[in-house]
Amino acid sequence: MRIYKKELMKNFTSFRIGGEADIIAEPKDIKELVELIKFLRNKGIIFYILGNGTNVLVSDKGIRGCVVHIGKNLSKTKVNGTKIEAEAGTLLSDIAQLALKNKLQGFEQLSGIPGSIGGAVAMNAGAYDREIKDVVASVNAINDQGRVVKLTKDALDFSYRRSVILEKGFIITSVTINLQPGDKNEIKANMEKYDTLRKNKQPLEFPSAGSTFKRPEGKYAALLIKDSNLVGESIGDAEVSSKHAGFIINKGNATANDVYKLMNLIKNDVKTYFNVDLEPEIKLWGKF
Numbered sequence: 001m002r003i004y005k006k007e008l009m010k011n012f013t014s015f016r017i018g019g020e021a022d023i024i025a026e027p028k029d030i031k032e033l034v035e036l037i038k039f040l041r042n043k044g045i046i047f048y049i050l051g052n053g054t055n056v057l058v059s060d061k062g063i064r065g066c067v068v069h070i071g072k073n074l075s076k077t078k079v080n081g082t083k084i085e086a087e088a089g090t091l092l093s094d095i096a097q098l099a100l101k102n103k104l105q106g107f108e109q110l111s112g113i114p115g116s117i118g119g120a121v122a123m124n125a126g127a128y129d130r131e132i133k134d135v136v137a138s139v140n141a142i143n144d145q146g147r148v149v150k151l152t153k154d155a156l157d158f159s160y161r162r163s164v165i166l167e168k169g170f171i172i173t174s175v176t177i178n179l180q181p182g183d184k185n186e187i188k189a190n191m192e193k194y195d196t197l198r199k200n201k202q203p204l205e206f207p208s209a210g211s212t213f214k215r216p217e218g219k220y221a222a223l224l225i226k227d228s229n230l231v232g233e234s235i236g237d238a239e240v241s242s243k244h245a246g247f248i249i250n251k252g253n254a255t256a257n258d259v260y261k262l263m264n265l266i267k268n269d270v271k272t273y274f275n276v277d278l279e280p281e282i283k284l285w286g287k288f
Contacts, residue, residue, distance in 0.1 A: 001025055001026060001027050001028055001032055001036065002025070002026040002028075003023060003024070003025055003026075004021070004023070004024040004025075004026075005022070005023055006020045006021075006022070007020065007021055007024050008020055008021075008062075009021050009058040009062060009063060009067070009285075010058070012024065012050060012053045012067070012069065013053035013054075013056055013057075013058055013209070014052070014053055014054040014114060014207060014208065014209055014210075015053075015056070015057055015058075015207050015208060015209045015250055015254075015259070016207040016250055017057060017058060017060075017207075017250060017254060017255065017256050017259065018057075018058030018059070018060070018062065018063075018256060018285075018286075019058065019059060019060045019061050019062030019063075019256075019286070020062040020063075021062055021063040021066075021067045022062075022063065022064055022065060022066065023065070023066045023067070024050075024066070024067045024069055025066055025067070025068055025069065026069045026071060026073060027068070027070070027073060027074065028073050029073065029074065030074060030087065030148075030173045030174070033068070033070065033074065033142070033171075033173065034142055034146070034148060034173075036068060037068070037142050037146065037171060038146045040066055040068075041146065045065055045066055046064060046065030046066070047065055047066040047067070047068055048063060048065070048066070048067050048068065048285055049068050049070060049118075049119075049171055050067050050068065050069045050070065051070055051071070051088070051089065051115055051116035051118050051119035052071070052089075052091060052114065052115045052116045052119065054114045054115040054119075054209060054210060055115060055119065055123065055125075055209055055210060055281070055282050055283060056209060056282060056283045056284075056285055057209060057256055057259055057260070057282050057283070057284050057285070058256060058285045058286055059256050059284075059285060059286025059287050059288055060255050060256045060257055061286055061287050062286060063285055063286050064286075068171075070088050070089045070116065070118055071089045071116070072089060073089065074087040074088050074089035074090075074173070075087055075089045075090040075091070075094070075116075076090075077090055077094070077095070077098055079098065079102050079104075082104060082178055082179050082180060082181060083137060083176055083177065083178050083179075084098060084099065084102075084104070084176070084177050084179065085174060085175070085176045086117050086174060086175055086176075086177070087117075087173065087174045088116060088117060088118030088119075088171075088172045088173055088174060088175065089116050089117075089118065090116060090117045091114075091115070091116055091117075092107075092110055092111060092112075092113045092114075092115060092116070092117060092120055092125075093111055093112070093114070095107060095111075095117060095177070096108070096110065096111030096191060097111075099179055099187070100184065100187050100188055100191065103181060103182055103183070103184045103187065104179035104180065104181065104182060104187075105179060105180050105181070105182030105183075105186070105187050105190075106134070106135055106179040106180050106182075107135060107177070107179060108187060108190040108191045108193075108194055109126075109127050109128040109129070109130035109190075109194055110125070110126070110127060110130060110132065110135070111191050111194065111195070112127065112194055112195055112198045113125050113126075113127055113210075114210070117132075117172075117175045117177075118171075118172040118173075118175065120132050121136060121139055121156075121163065121165065121172055121175050122163055122165040122166050122172060123161050123162065123163070123166065124158045124159070124160065124161055124162060124163050125161075126161075127194070128194055128197070131158070132158075133153070133156070133158035133163075135177040135178060135179060136153050136156065136158075136175060136176075136177055136178075137152075137153060137176045137177060137178040138150055138151060138152050138153065138175075138176045139151050139156065139165070139172050139174065139175045139176070140172070140173045140174045140175075141165060141170040141171055141172045141173060142170060142171040142173060143168070143170055144168060144169060144170070148173055151164075151170075160214070160215070161214050161281060201243065201244055202243065202244050202247065203241040203243040203244055203247050203249050206241070206249035206250060206251060207249065207250040208241070208247050208248060208249045208250065209248075209282040210247070210281070210282070211246045211247065211281050211282075212246060212247060212248045212263060212266075212280065212281060212282055213225075213246065213263075213266070213267075213278040213279060213280055213281055214278070214279045214280070214281045216276050216277075216278065216279075219276060220246075221246050221278055222244060222245040222246030223245070224270045224273075224274055224276055224278070225240060225245040225246065225266055225270060226245040227273070227274070228266070228269045228270050228272075228273045228274070229269075230245065230265075230266055230269060231245050233262065233265065233266075234251075234262070235258045235259075235261045235262045235265070236253070236254055236255060236257075236258035237250060237251040237252050237253045237254035237255075237258060238250060238251075238254040238255075238258035238259040238261075238262045239251055239254075239262075240262065240266070248262055248263065256286075256288070257288070260284070260288045263280065266278065
């Protein structure tokens with residue numbers, strides 16, 4: 001297991017923001033992950049599960065306790081017919097490439113989401129009218145008793161940007177997805193189509209955490225933000241993207257406090273103009 005002490009979390013997040021973590025631990029395999037979680041729970045040590053760091057804003061004051069980084073060490077994959085089993089740290093982009101190689105369709109819309117499969121399943125990530133729940137067959141997860149259990153799709157109780165995983169504090173170790181046989185050229189063309197859409201519509205040239213707010217029922221957060229005249233609004237180096245109002249971007253040296261203040265400004269203005277309460281999609285870690 002690799003251990004980092006007093007490491008800046010900005011080195012582990014897509015926002016490139018975040019103060020020091022007391023400890024960052026990187027288990028080398030699932031067995032070591034299970035043992036680490038048992039140890040932390042038995043000792044009463046606060047811990048956070050970090051995948052690819054793409055959906056989190058870490059306080060400038062950092063993180064007390066332990067950050068368990070599930071990354072490339074836990075990214076083994078296996079193909080069995082139309083099913084792909086992937087450890088929790090596997091990037092969605094890598095799963096998409098594996099599906100393409102094996103002529104399996106159904107993952108194309110999800111291929112550009114810049115996260116790992118464990119985090120994507122936990123929050124039921126989605127894009128272009130497709131969600132992770134549409135392809136998940138089952139997951140293996142560490143439950144609150146420290147045992148690895150298998151959960152079927154129905155047991156995961158998916159809904160918009162949520163699953164039972166987060167609510168029960170379970171930790172995903174691996175995911176099995178079920179796809180369909182397809183034409184390799186068609187799969188590749190669809191992946192390229194969605195990749196082009198992302199590049200044209202999202203501010204991928206700047207650090208961000210993706211969509212800042214969840215979609216309110218029957219509405220679009222980005223449109224509400226745009227119609228509140230907030231495009232280009234900034235606090236410090238945190239800015240509402242002119243390319244996609246649903247994104248807050250880091251123009252270079254944004255602090256977590258800059259982003260947090262901007263999020264609150266957005267929430268207040270949208271509430272004032274449209275009487276809609278925006279709920280953050282990104283996770284806030286630490287003290288703000």
